[in-house]
Amino acid sequence: MNKETILIVDDEKEIRDLLDIYLKNEGYETLKAADGEEALNILVNNQVSLIILDVMMPKLDGIAACMKIREENNTPIIMLSAKSEDMDKIMGLTTGADDYLTKPFNPLELIARVKSQIRRYTRLNNNFSEQREAYKANIVEVDDLIINFDTHEVKIGEKEIKLTPTEFDILGLLARNKGKIFSIENIYESVWKEEFMQSDNTVMVHIRKIREKIEENTRKPKYIKTVWGVGYKIEK
Known part of the structure; x- marks a missing residue:
């Protein structure tokens, strides 16, 4: 079973709860935040293995949150967005995200990307x-x-x-x-x-x-x- 903790950041409760179910079924622990500010506060006191970060959120959006996270933290970030244009994807990646998935998405595809990013990050740090x-x-x-x-x-x-x-x-x-x-x-x-x-x-x-x-x-x-x-x- 996995022991990694995934931080889910999305202002839509339904998406947070859906991802929570899928990730826990794969053996991951989860933490949840409704916006970028809440996510940053969680990261102060918790070590996570990966962050799933929505772009469009109140208070502090995903782009700004990603930039703040990258100032001190290299944890893998997968961005979620309802926008599909290339420029939105490029913006997400250039601010420090490792991967990008457009809504609506298949939760199983997201799980596969989570596993891939954690494998790569673990290999980078351990080998x-x-x-x-x-x-x-x-x-x-x-x-x-x-x-x-x-x-x-x-x-x-x-x-x-x-x-x-x-x-x-x-x-x-x-x-x-x-x-x-x-x-x-x-x-x-x-x-x-x-x-x-x-x-x-x-x-x-x-x-x-x-x-x-x-x-x-x-x-x-x-x-x-x-x-x-x-x-x-x-x-x-």
């Missing part, structure tokens, strides 16, 4: 020693970009760069394989450990967000290069 042995390098440098896989820190010179776990995984994958071109499909399946869906633009959104954090000029990136029609790479 550093195995990764270090496999790569035989704990620090990778690309010019003045320094990636420390022991401490999970990224710096440009002396400036520390804050990345989400997913952003760190993508940057680490490219940096550890300097000169190798990774397609969007390669990156997605390497980082998410899930089969890639052709219509999914999640990787591109994350690449754009990483560039915004590490590049002086995102139109002429110094570190992550685009190989048009093929994918992305970090040059040797």
Whole structure:
């Protein structure tokens, strides 16, 4: 049985109660909040393994709450929204969410995504020693970009760069394989450990967000290069 605790944040009681039932049937513990402010208060005193976060809520909406959470917390976040436009999905992902699901959704699909995110997050935090042995390098440098896989820190010179776990995984994958071109499909399946869906633009959104954090000029990136029609790479 699972022992992880999931925080459900949605202003619709029916959705909170529905997800509560499905998650508890899978063995998860749950906490529930009706808005972003309540969620932040819960996180002060409770450790959770994943947050399901609705976008449209009173007091503090999901976008603002996600940004506040990401200031100090790397817990996986799955966003829910009644909006299906790409820009809404991009907004959710760029503020730090790890996944995005549009309402109405199949609760079983959400459960599958919850399990996937928790597996990835657990693997990220528990398998550093195995990764270090496999790569035989704990620090990778690309010019003045320094990636420390022991401490999970990224710096440009002396400036520390804050990345989400997913952003760190993508940057680490490219940096550890300097000169190798990774397609969007390669990156997605390497980082998410899930089969890639052709219509999914999640990787591109994350690449754009990483560039915004590490590049002086995102139109002429110094570190992550685009190989048009093929994918992305970090040059040797």
